[in-house]
Amino acid sequence: ILGGYEAKPHLKPYMASLQLDGQHICGGFLIAKQWVLSAAHCTEETDGKMFQVLLGAHSLTEPEPHKRLYRVRAQIPHPGSNIHNNKDDLLLLQLEEEAELNAHVQVLPVQREDRDVAPDTVCEVAGWGTINHSGRRPDKLYQLERPVLSRDVCNHRTRHDHTITEKMMCTDSRRKDTCKGDSGGPLVCNGVAEGVVTAGSRVCGNYKKPAIYTRIAPYAAWIDGVIAAGDG
Numbered sequence: 001i002l003g004g005y006e007a008k009p010h011l012k013p014y015m016a017s018l019q020l021d022g023q024h025i026c027g028g029f030l031i032a033k034q035w036v037l038s039a040a041h042c043t044e045e046t047d048g049k050m051f052q053v054l055l056g057a058h059s060l061t062e063p064e065p066h067k068r069l070y071r072v073r074a075q076i077p078h079p080g081s082n083i084h085n086n087k088d089d090l091l092l093l094q095l096e097e098e099a100e101l102n103a104h105v106q107v108l109p110v111q112r113e114d115r116d117v118a119p120d121t122v123c124e125v126a127g128w129g130t131i132n133h134s135g136r137r138p139d140k141l142y143q144l145e146r147p148v149l150s151r152d153v154c155n156h157r158t159r160h161d162h163t164i165t166e167k168m169m170c171t172d173s174r175r176k177d178t179c180k181g182d183s184g185g186p187l188v189c190n191g192v193a194e195g196v197v198t199a200g201s202r203v204c205g206n207y208k209k210p211a212i213y214t215r216i217a218p219y220a221a222w223i224d225g226v227i228a229a230g231d232g
């Protein structure tokens with residue numbers, strides 16, 4: 001998170017850190033007791049290793065009440081996701097067991113109505129991604145409020161040049177922006193997850209390259225299908 005600030009501890013109890021060998025790789029968030037949503041690109045360099053999911057955390061390293069690392073039973077990237085573009089950049093992770101819900105671990109509702117969030121709506125995003133241009137990695141969760149940018153502006157030739165589909169959305173990236181390590185986290189508007197930070201490599205903090213999110217509503221049926229099949 002560039003240009004943001006340290007979140008108040010445990011006010012975002014849905015936040016997850018996807019980790020490999022104890023290293024934060026990407027964000028994610030709890031959408032059901034046994035399911036975390038993140039971004040498919042985050043699995044690109046894991047060469048088949050399974051993530052572990054840290055829930056209930058504010059600090060990545062300090063002991064905290066209700067902080068717990070979960071093993072992952074299954075990682076399901078959206079079938080349309082690929083390494084060449086940002087399309088269908090979603091990843092569902094089934095935890096080995098249901099997360100124990102408490103004050104620090106809670107599910108975040110996702111948007112199911114497929115209607116664009118109005119431009120200029122102020123939404124918030126949080127993560128353990130880089131907090132400055134030198135790539136400094138924070139120990140604590142950071143957050144940021146950002147206004148939604150209209151798809152027309154985001155698709156302008158000098159911005160993302162018509163690559164933003166109706167299943168994506170953008171926020172203004174002037175100075176304050178998401179960055180590497182924030183991918184997979186939720187864009188929360190009025191308490192509901194509207195988008196997932198895409199994990200394709202992109203410059204951060206440059207107003208010419210707005211932040212891109214996968215909208216969740218268009219994928220509600222896919223998410224429900226995977227959860228229904230996975231819960232058996």
Ligand SMILES: O=C(O)c1[nH]c2ccc(F)cc2c1NC(=O)[C@H]1C[C@@H]1c1ccccc1
Pocket residue numbers: 024025026041042043044045046128129130137138179180181182183198199200201
């Ligand atoms: O965050 C991303 O956009 C992104 N996209 C990816 C694609 C493949 C992939 F193998 C990883 C990623 C990845 N995350 C990262 O590189 C994380 C490791 C770096 C990081 C940054 C800040 C704080 C902690 C750790």
